[in-house]
Amino acid sequence: GAVVSQHPSRVICKSGTSVKIECRSLDFQATTMFWYRQFPKQSLMLMATSNEGSKATYEQGVEKDKFLINHASLTLSTLTVTSAHPEDSSFYICSASQTGQGGTIFGQGTRLTVV
């Protein structure tokens, strides 16, 4: 079946550096992908909608210059956390939907720790 692959699964970085997270749709094309953030013991909050070939749409309160999203192909979206700070430490997870299918498929998530 359709799979969304997210990489890396875990990353530890120093404060002030940037981290890139990849989200790939396997065996299907995704014109739209979504990026969510989950703090410990909390639910998922949508950060932005990634649109292939155009700018991402960010949810209210999400800094677009801090969380750079690029969706250059129909199977790949990337989220770059720029100038990361400890408060950016979180679980980031992407999702995509298959055209004509109702359900949403999630990646495995990325645990980001900023030290």
Added chain:
Amino acid sequence: KQEVTQIPAALSVPEGENLVLNCSFTDSAIYNLQWFRQDPGKGLTSLLLIQSSQREQTSGRLNASLDKSSGRSTLYIAASQPGDSATYLCAGQDGSSNTGKLIFGQGTTLQVKP
């Protein structure tokens, strides 16, 4: 604005019990509703998807219902097993088309004791 709420936040039951997890949403104009399972530190696994025109879906020991008029969905787990221990999330997709954008509830953390 669609809001999704799950009750209870946590639940502990002995193995073998049947149980019901509740999910409510504020806007009946919901495209579909999906139940997910999340194990600690892991991503989401889709359990059941109920389309707007449907009232329930079943998969094995799981049954999910959707009542748009009352703004409720339930996930029924029959004959619970320790392996069912996880956090269960419901998520609604807004609007009249498949945008893929989901609004999540806070989740119910289930513990099934052997």
